[in-house]
Amino acid sequence: MKQFAAMFKARTMEFVRDRGTFFWNLLFPIVLVFGFAFAFSGRGQELFTVGIVTGASETAPDLLHFLEIEQIEFVEYPSVATETVVERLRRHQLDMVLDLEQSEYYVNVESPNGPIIEMVLGATGGVELERREVTGEPIRYVDWLVPGVIGMNMMFSCLFGVGFVIVRYRKNGVLKRLKATPVSALTFVTAQAASRLVIVVATSIFVFAGTDLFLKFMMNGSYLNLLLITTLSILCMISVGLVFASRLRSEELTSGLMNLVTLPMIILSGVFFSLEGSPPVMQRIARAFPLTHFTEASRAIMLDGAGFLEILPNVFFLVVLTVALLLIAALLFKWE
Amino acid sequence: METIVQVRDLQKSYGHVRAVDGVSFDIPVESCFGLLGPNGAGKTTTIEMMEGILTPSGGQVLFRGKPIDRHFKEKVGIQFQSTALPEFITVKETLEMFRAFYPDPRPMDEVIDICSLADIISRDNRKLSGGQRQRLLLALAIVPYPEIVFLDEPTTGLDPQARRNFWKLIERIRLEKTTVVLTTHYMEEAQLLCDRIAIMDHGRILELDTPENLLAKHFEGVVVRVPAGAEGNETMELVTSNLDETMKSLLAEQTNLDGLSIHKPNLEDLFIKLTGSSLRS
Ligand SMILES: Nc1ncnc2c1ncn2[C@@H]1O[C@H](COP(=O)(O)OP(=O)(O)OP(=O)(O)O)[C@@H](O)[C@H]1O
Ligand SMILES: [Mg+2]
Numbered sequence: 350m351k352q353f354a355a356m357f358k359a360r361t362m363e364f365v366r367d368r369g370t371f372f373w374n375l376l377f378p379i380v381l382v383f384g385f386a387f388a389f390s391g392r393g394q395e396l397f398t399v400g401i402v403t404g405a406s407e408t409a410p411d412l413l414h415f416l417e418i419e420q421i422e423f424v425e426y427p428s429v430a431t432e433t434v435v436e437r438l439r440r441h442q443l444d445m446v447l448d449l450e451q452s453e454y455y456v457n458v459e460s461p462n463g464p465i466i467e468m469v470l471g472a473t474g475g476v477e478l479e480r481r482e483v484t485g486e487p488i489r490y491v492d493w494l495v496p497g498v499i500g501m502n503m504m505f506s507c508l509f510g511v512g513f514v515i516v517r518y519r520k521n522g523v524l525k526r527l528k529a530t531p532v533s534a535l536t537f538v539t540a541q542a543a544s545r546l547v548i549v550v551a552t553s554i555f556v557f558a559g560t561d562l563f564l565k566f567m568m569n570g571s572y573l574n575l576l577l578i579t580t581l582s583i584l585c586m587i588s589v590g591l592v593f594a595s596r597l598r599s600e601e602l603t604s605g606l607m608n609l610v611t612l613p614m615i616i617l618s619g620v621f622f623s624l625e626g627s628p629p630v631m632q633r634i635a636r637a638f639p640l641t642h643f644t645e646a647s648r649a650i651m652l653d654g655a656g657f658l659e660i661l662p663n664v665f666f667l668v669v670l671t672v673a674l675l676l677i678a679a680l681l682f683k684w685e
Numbered sequence: 686m687e688t689i690v691q692v693r694d695l696q697k698s699y700g701h702v703r704a705v706d707g708v709s710f711d712i713p714v715e716s717c718f719g720l721l722g723p724n725g726a727g728k729t730t731t732i733e734m735m736e737g738i739l740t741p742s743g744g745q746v747l748f749r750g751k752p753i754d755r756h757f758k759e760k761v762g763i764q765f766q767s768t769a770l771p772e773f774i775t776v777k778e779t780l781e782m783f784r785a786f787y788p789d790p791r792p793m794d795e796v797i798d799i800c801s802l803a804d805i806i807s808r809d810n811r812k813l814s815g816g817q818r819q820r821l822l823l824a825l826a827i828v829p830y831p832e833i834v835f836l837d838e839p840t841t842g843l844d845p846q847a848r849r850n851f852w853k854l855i856e857r858i859r860l861e862k863t864t865v866v867l868t869t870h871y872m873e874e875a876q877l878l879c880d881r882i883a884i885m886d887h888g889r890i891l892e893l894d895t896p897e898n899l900l901a902k903h904f905e906g907v908v909v910r911v912p913a914g915a916e917g918n919e920t921m922e923l924v925t926s927n928l929d930e931t932m933k934s935l936l937a938e939q940t941n942l943d944g945l946s947i948h949k950p951n952l953e954d955l956f957i958k959l960t961g962s963s964l965r966s
Contacts, residue, residue, distance in 0.1 A: 351785045352785055355782040356782065358782070359771055359782050363774060366773040366774075367772075522765065522768045523769050525738065525765065525768065526763075526769075529736060529758065529765070530758060531755075531756075532786050
């Protein structure tokens with residue numbers, strides 16, 4: 350325990366005193382969040398978007414004119430529950446939803462586009478449809494983005510802060526010196542991981558709170574669940590870092606391999622863009638990445654108000670993956 | 686005399702490089718044992734197998750009659766030939782960290798005092814000079830009150846003054862009845878500090894004895910050096926027990942005696958003689 354505390358302290362001080370890394374870890378994500386908040390502050394698209402649930406246009410010949418309007422983008426949701434599509438309407442991602450089977454249409458009364466498109470529908474013969482109202486604030490891009498940016502920052506900080514640093518210790522002989530003391534490899538590794546866990550949880554909270562102060566993110570769920578999924582994801586990514594750190598002794602090779610892992614995660618885990626429309630193969634690959642589970646669960650909590658039960662599959666995946674990776678790292682680990 | 690470390694037919698191969706090719710020796714408790722040899726002789730490899738850092742390819746190392754166990758590391762102090770120190774922490778913090786590693790560490794003040802670290806105590810590890818670094822590395826080695834310390838080239842790269850200070854340090858540690866094993870390229874250092882010396886080359890031990898016995902065995906008399914060769918840029922070396930006769934014959938051969946030197950043989954001469962460095966010049 351004394352050994353653990355001593356190494357924990359040394360590693361944490363190293364992080365705090367290494368000004369470059371320290372500010373990079375804090376400022377980079379903050380700048381990114383603000384940058385995107387301003388870049389996407391206007392409405393992304395000019396078109397009106399209407400979601401269509403079930404049925405094809407043939408079943409509603411009286412809507413033909415409406416469905417031919419070029420300024421409206423129609424998105425079909427053939428096998429999706431109406432409620433899911435209506436949820437998008439609540440978030441202002443759609444301007445209207447047509448449920449042709451039930452002969453209903455939904456509008457969001459809080460959306461400025463709602464009345465306009467309703468008039469267009471009325472003028473082109475959609476009068477027989479029954480009107481349903483929903484309410485809901487818009488999700489700004491930045492509300493959706495902030496978990497992605499924080500997740501990405503977590504990933505870099507965990508992989509490089511644990512993996513890369515231990516490889517450097519091995520290369521320059523710090524590990525060899527520690528091997529010559531009574532400290533066990535397990536104590537050393539857990540101290541490194543614990544220090545990083547505290548650092549990354551703290552920086553993530555700082556980045557979130559700091560940007561939330563100005564941008565007031567949508568938060569429909571519980572902060573406790575958000576903290577839980579954050580901590581688990583950080584542990585999981587630290588374990589990824591530890592697997593890298595277990596054997597490698599070349600910094601160049603390590604950073605190459607880490608880029609090989611982080612790049613697909615950034616692209617496929619939906620950090621910047623939603624993967625909803627992407628090929629199923631890519632979506633299936635993305636299920637294997639811890640970052641995917643973090644962005645998915647934290648967005649579910651923040652935007653959809655998901656509770657613990659709804660994020661349980663993500664929690665389960667992260668726990669299992671973490672345990673598996675830690676076992677692999679422990680089996681592979683060599684001081685030299 | 687009681688033996689603290691026994692080395693039995695120790696071997697280490699890297700591919701077909703036989704870094705250590707079957708060495709055996711005993712180290713008496715409370716003695717100072719020196720390993721000498723040219724670059725690549727196998728000193729570091731030998732000492733690191735004794736430390737339990739490298740696994741031997743063959744043979745064994747016994748500590749107090751038993752194979753090295755997991756408590757061994759609590760009783761030894763180690764200074765590697767090259768080590769990086771943890772970055773962004775000060776000398777004091779480094780010492781504190783290492784003190785936490787051992788069950789019964791030496792008090793901080795004592796470490797600082799022995800290794801004269803007072804004036805650099807709050808300096809960042811990265812900003813230490815070569816000599817200051819070596820002092821800190823030795824300090825880390827003595828933190829556990831070691832029964833034995835292994836020092837791999839502790840004075841390489843130090844200026845003559847710093848080297849003398851280091852010798853004093855080692856003598857101070859020896860007062861605590863600590864056994865010292867060190868490697869060095871400096872013969873005067875070995876002669877001054879060590880009770881017994883092993884001269885190694887090509888992974889084997891060529892000679893092992895006290896400095897006095899080694900010299901007595903290999904040199905009777907004195908060493909005479911005279912310039913030789915067409916331009917006088919080579920050196921002829923003679924070892925003789927009859928100086929009078931040697932000088933007369935040199936004069937008779939009309940040798941140019943400018944630059945002649947006569948001295949009592951030291952380990953430097955023995956080293957050159959044994960490792961054949963003279964053949965290379
Ligand atoms: N890890 C290794 N892999 C391959 N060869 C090695 C390794 N370590 C040492 N050797 C070889 O073993 C031989 C002995 O090396 P060693 O480091 O023990 O020499 P040394 O006597 O300490 O030399 P120096 O005075 O230069 O420190 C050398 O030929 C070296 O090249
Ligand atoms: Mg060496």
